[in-house]
Amino acid sequence: MSSPKTDVDEFRKILNGANRILALCGAGLSVASGLPTFRGAGGLWREFESTSLATPEAFEDDPGLVWLFYAWRRHLALKAKPNAGHYALAELAKKKENFLCLTQNVDGLSPRAGHPESAIRMLHGNLLDITCYNKCGYAERNATRDPVCPSLAAAAEDYPPGQLSPLLDPSVDLATIKPEDLPQCPDCKRRGKTSLLRPGVVWFGESLPDGMLLEVDNWLYKDPVDVMLVIGTSAAVYPAAGYTNKAKRRGAVVAVINPDPQAKSGLDGKDFFFQGGADEFLPKLFE
Numbered sequence: 301m302s303s304p305k306t307d308v309d310e311f312r313k314i315l316n317g318a319n320r321i322l323a324l325c326g327a328g329l330s331v332a333s334g335l336p337t338f339r340g341a342g343g344l345w346r347e348f349e350s351t352s353l354a355t356p357e358a359f360e361d362d363p364g365l366v367w368l369f370y371a372w373r374r375h376l377a378l379k380a381k382p383n384a385g386h387y388a389l390a391e392l393a394k395k396k397e398n399f400l401c402l403t404q405n406v407d408g409l410s411p412r413a414g415h416p417e418s419a420i421r422m423l424h425g426n427l428l429d430i431t432c433y434n435k436c437g438y439a440e441r442n443a444t445r446d447p448v449c450p451s452l453a454a455a456a457e458d459y460p461p462g463q464l465s466p467l468l469d470p471s472v473d474l475a476t477i478k479p480e481d482l483p484q485c486p487d488c489k490r491r492g493k494t495s496l497l498r499p500g501v502v503w504f505g506e507s508l509p510d511g512m513l514l515e516v517d518n519w520l521y522k523d524p525v526d527v528m529l530v531i532g533t534s535a536a537v538y539p540a541a542g543y544t545n546k547a548k549r550r551g552a553v554v555a556v557i558n559p560d561p562q563a564k565s566g567l568d569g570k571d572f573f574f575q576g577g578a579d580e581f582l583p584k585l586f587e
């Protein structure tokens with residue numbers, strides 16, 4: 301199998317001539333905004349595997365610990381700013397009518413870069429959303445309350461560069477937070493019941509929003525796809541990672557943007573591999 305191409309001008313011509321474009325984005329897109337990736341730092345948050353905290357089981361076991369993990373990521377996301385990669389994607393969405401961007405990121409930076417809501421799908425939810433754990437239907441989008449509640453204040457404290465927050469220091473024990481001190485569902489309370497609120501993200505083992513999967517598949521199978529952009533993802537989580545091959549089978553030229561040479565696996569001579577940062581390459585590729 302011949303190796304993927306790397307010529308920016310050649311790819312730019314293909315993209316300018318393309319009608320239907322699909323993109324899949326991951327944590328690498330937000331690295332230049334100062335946000336950690338899932339696999340960065342060995343995929344650990346303190347002594348915990350990030351992926352193991354992103355599960356319903358972990359929340360059942362210790363909702364305080366999981367809330368601290370998400371309150372910390374919320375705080376970072378609220379402090380962060382979109383980077384040139386987010387803005388380039390938002391501009392492409394305004395230029396290209398048939399461009400659909402699928403993001404696995406829950407940081408909300410693409411919408412904050414002005415990416416039209418109609419042209420982006422947040423497959424795994426949004427850190428700024430808070431919903432009822434018992435699925436009573438209550439949901440709020442909250443970009444202001446940081447920390448979400450007083451018991452999570454440790455997650456919203458900032459430390460000078462080089463000084464490790466005790467929250468992140470595995471040698472410093474975390475105080476156990478009692479469920480009654482965690483965010484409570486106001487609707488359940490009004491009904492005389494109690495229920496915790498949870499982060500509005502999709503945890504491992506949970507299905508993605510049904511309507512969304514159907515909608516993306518309908519978009520994929522409506523007409524051939526000309527270009528598939530794979531940006532800053534290790535493509536290890538499904539069903540998101542499956543869209544690249546689906547688009548390739550629909551005729552798409554695949555372009556991967558990632559500093560990791562391993563990310564070019566599965567590409568052939570028709571495809572492109574741009575080894576570097578999303579904030580560096582996307583503005584150039586979309587000019």
Ligand SMILES: CC(C)NC(=O)[C@H](Cc1c[nH]c2ccccc12)NC(=O)[C@H](CCCC/N=C(/NCCC(=O)O)S[C@H]1O[C@H](COP(=O)(O)OP(=O)(O)OC[C@H]2O[C@@H](n3cnc4c(N)ncnc43)[C@H](O)[C@@H]2O)[C@@H](O)[C@H]1O)NC(=O)OCc1ccccc1
Binds near residue numbers: 337502558
């Ligand atoms: C681990 C994996 C094998 N497991 C899964 O995929 C599971 C199970 C599964 C389902 N189908 C399968 C098929 C095969 C095998 C397993 C499965 N999937 C699910 O559970 C999904 C739900 C998945 C969603 C989970 N929620 C997340 N996020 C929200 C929460 C939260 O964020 O806390 S996933 C989360 O992790 C993933 C992290 O991946 P990346 O974003 O790619 O980040 P990563 O750190 O890995 O990589 C960063 C990349 O950036 C690059 N990079 C670095 N710097 C830069 C730079 N500067 N520029 C560009 N790139 C850069 C790096 O080189 C690297 O390549 C993202 O998807 C992210 O959203 N639900 C489901 O399928 O429901 C029905 C069902 C249920 C049960 C059983 C069957 C079916």
